[in-house]
Amino acid sequence: MDAARQDGPETAPLDYLLHLADNALVLGQRNAEWCGHGPVLEEDIAMANTSLDLIGQARLLYQHAATLSGSGTTEDSLAYFRDAGQFRNYTLMELPHHGPLAGTAAADRDYATTIARNFLYSALMRLVWASLQDSKDAQLAAIAAKSLKETRYHLRHARDWLVRLGDGTAESHSRMQAALDHLMPYTQEFWTVSPAEAAAASSGTGVDTRSVREAWDREVAAALDEATLHRPQPGGYVPRGKEGVHSEHLSYVLAEMQGLARQHPGALW
């Protein structure tokens, strides 16, 4: 396999493709939790459609990764038959839709948390997908060009609500600020470099996210300013979800998502 690959076209490291795919799949699964439970009908539809785009992006990336892996790997085996420690998504993607709680305690879903996460992530991915259009991995470049179009729209949607809630009532403002205070520290993981990212960047198939940090900072600062929100001080624990070190929440997401496929392998409906 390796010998064959050296002769073929340049391809991104498998773990890098899985990192991009897992981000999209886990966030798509999280956002889809709003389906049927949205705060208003329009937002219910918005989250379902955003999830559709994210899961579509994940499928294209898994299909690409499966082709490179060979030996019977499929998009479904990658999505449904890997355990939490093998997932390469940012920890930010797997958190529940509410603020920090002890252990696995649950609370009502909070739309401000949903919006803050979608804003922080889509602001990053708009820049990452734009760079990846020039990836030496032609298939990844093609996926990036499609994903960029969708991510722009997700950013527009999330940014609009960030401003609307931040610059809204006293209640919506304080909840939006609390969501940002909770989630912003997790974005520190955007700027560390995992071995897969380093390998992808050095081969010209991936992007070093540190190169888009300044643009991301500007986008975030402008939006927070318009939303009358303040940016929490960075610091604290730097998550390592993209290296497989996850919070306790990912296993619960996967249990729900993978349960049917594992209980009934090969099920069709």
Place this chain on the structure above:
Amino acid sequence: MVSAVQRAWDVLEGIPDPEIPVVSIRELGILREINERDGALEVVITPTYSGCPAMGQIEEDVRAALAANDLQAAVVTRLAPAWTTDWITDEAKQKLRAFGISPPHAAAEADVVRFARPAASVATAVTCPHCGSANTTEISHFSSTACKALYKCLDCLEPFDYFKPY
């Protein structure tokens, strides 16, 4: 003698989009190419949105139409260049409008990230497909499908779908 490529075009170009049946997959720019290589036919289609649930149906419709007409062809899905609403033909845009869907503007305008405030000019306004008024407002970023947004006309008060530039 009609070539196999031409016969395939004749068979496939009329296949309607499963979600918006007033336009065909050729008019939407989903059916890209039909090639003949060493006597074998190859049909190239491209997905619209990454997660568009209609793509599976479209591929099935293409295969069924080929089989029904005794045409052997490989159906290839190609991602690049990425599909854009700019490929929707002018004729199809008129059909969309007649169907009650306001057709997309040029995709370059989709690069605007800021949430649209009232349209800067009539040229960039989303016009009502029922009465033609440019005095419209967005109700929802997403609508009946991922590729559309929901608008309302402030003159005739009818809601309508807007095919988003992509």
